[in-house]
Amino acid sequence: MTLYNPEIEKAITAILEKKAKTVCIQLPDGMKPYAAEIEEKITRETKARVLIWLGSNFGACDIPLGLPQLGVDLFIAWGHNPFHKKREGW
Numbered sequence: 001m002t003l004y005n006p007e008i009e010k011a012i013t014a015i016l017e018k019k020a021k022t023v024c025i026q027l028p029d030g031m032k033p034y035a036a037e038i039e040e041k042i043t044r045e046t047k048a049r050v051l052i053w054l055g056s057n058f059g060a061c062d063i064p065l066g067l068p069q070l071g072v073d074l075f076i077a078w079g080h081n082p083f084h085k086k087r088e089g090w
Contacts, residue, residue: 006031008041011076015046020073024064026053028079 015023023042027035032054039050051072053064067075 006034006038006078008038012042012045014076015042015048015074018074020046020048022049022051022071023074023076024051024053024067024070024072026064026075026077031078 011023011025014020023046025035025038025042027038031038035052039052042048042050051070055064063075063077
């Protein structure tokens with residue numbers, strides 16, 4: 001995974017802090033080849049069940065539907081810029 005810095009440790013920390021048992025991860029197309037590697041590391045270090053969303057990933061508004069019905073405790077989306085509060089003058 002030399003082309004990307006997926007910051008898996010941040011995801012692991014969030015999973016452990018939230019005590020999530022089932023996690024859904026969403027990856028941009030360029031990172032999907034690394035999905036198994038990411039899933040294995042997360043599972044090994046957290047014991048959480050990891051679901052990999054293989055659908056589209058076109059932006060922060062593209063959140064999969066039905067996650068609560070799947071028992072997902074935490075959704076992690078890679079490849080999105082964080083939202084920031086609008087500052088005066090912007």
